[in-house]
Amino acid sequence: MCSDPVLSVRDLRIQIGRQAVVDGLSFDVMSGERICLLGASGSGKSFTANAVLGLLPPAATVQGSIRLHGREIIATPAARRINETRVAMVFQDSLSALNPLASIGSQLCEPFIRHHGLSRKKATAAAVALLEAMKLHDPERLVKRTPAELSGGQRQRVCIALAMACKTSLMVADEPTTALDVVTQAQVLRALREHTDAARTALLFITHDLHAAAQLCQRAVIIERGEMIESGPLDALITAPKHRFTRELVAAAHSVQPSLARPAEALPEYTPHDLLQSA
Ligand SMILES: Nc1ncnc2c1ncn2[C@@H]1O[C@H](COP(=O)(O)OP(=O)(O)OP(=O)(O)O)[C@@H](O)[C@H]1O
Numbered sequence: 001m002c003s004d005p006v007l008s009v010r011d012l013r014i015q016i017g018r019q020a021v022v023d024g025l026s027f028d029v030m031s032g033e034r035i036c037l038l039g040a041s042g043s044g045k046s047f048t049a050n051a052v053l054g055l056l057p058p059a060a061t062v063q064g065s066i067r068l069h070g071r072e073i074i075a076t077p078a079a080r081r082i083n084e085t086r087v088a089m090v091f092q093d094s095l096s097a098l099n100p101l102a103s104i105g106s107q108l109c110e111p112f113i114r115h116h117g118l119s120r121k122k123a124t125a126a127a128v129a130l131l132e133a134m135k136l137h138d139p140e141r142l143v144k145r146t147p148a149e150l151s152g153g154q155r156q157r158v159c160i161a162l163a164m165a166c167k168t169s170l171m172v173a174d175e176p177t178t179a180l181d182v183v184t185q186a187q188v189l190r191a192l193r194e195h196t197d198a199a200r201t202a203l204l205f206i207t208h209d210l211h212a213a214a215q216l217c218q219r220a221v222i223i224e225r226g227e228m229i230e231s232g233p234l235d236a237l238i239t240a241p242k243h244r245f246t247r248e249l250v251a252a253a254h255s256v257q258p259s260l261a262r263p264a265e266a267l268p269e270y271t272p273h274d275l276l277q278s279a
Helices: 045-053 104-114 120-133 152-165 182-199 210-216 234-239 244-256 272-278
Strands: 005-016 019-030 034-039 060-068 088-090 170-174 202-207 219-224 227-233
Touching (some): 005 045, 005 202, 019 060, 045 060, 152 170, 182 210, 210 244, 227 234, 234 244
Parallel strands (some): 088 170, 170 202
Antiparallel strands (some): 005 019
């Protein structure tokens, strides 16, 4: 891992009217690193993600600093970002993230054509190869379908493929597995892990789910009511949580799945059959 952060957030403050929804948040994401922003519902995770993406609502006032490769981007909305400061994104709702009227193929081709200058033919080949790498069955047929013709898990892997096609150095994934069943969650987390590893893409993973975070991330920033309460290597936070909220989070996660701290590399490849067998 190189020593310069890809993303550097300093004293981030976001207000909606008089309410502070993010209050003095600071953290770094290093090159190729996956970190999670972990907190309860309403703790300010999505506002932080949207500030990094340049997607804050007009009603929000923002202060502090967000640097991508050293360039200040806090006041630059997504639409005005240059190539070097673009951030790829994956959202919870894959159906609304994709254009319902356009084929999967035409949506996946767009970044290859627009940002990487490929011909339509080469872009289609690249799109098919990317879907194959996402372990999606029969990608040649899949590219001809529209989003509504796919399952939630297939669609979310298309969204990850779309984010990877943008070839940015940072990806933000906001609760990408929350709406999925456990088997599909594991597939999507594996796709995120393998592809960010392969492309050395840094990941800011937004979640309230410690299990999902433990499968994907090396480091965590824990927030409560818009403030950072604890941060560090995820393994250390799981084995020796310091803050009350982190302790509660770990205890609650252990109560549903005791083997929480398994390293990502050791995770089994779950199939529906395995889960049924172990039930
Ligand atoms: N449009 C809005 N106007 C005023 N306050 C808002 C608005 N949208 C969200 N909030 C408040 O901002 C705070 C942070 O919201 P945010 O969506 O960032 O939380 P979160 O941690 O992502 O929650 P979740 O896990 O439920 O998505 C919450 O207290 C929420 O009530």
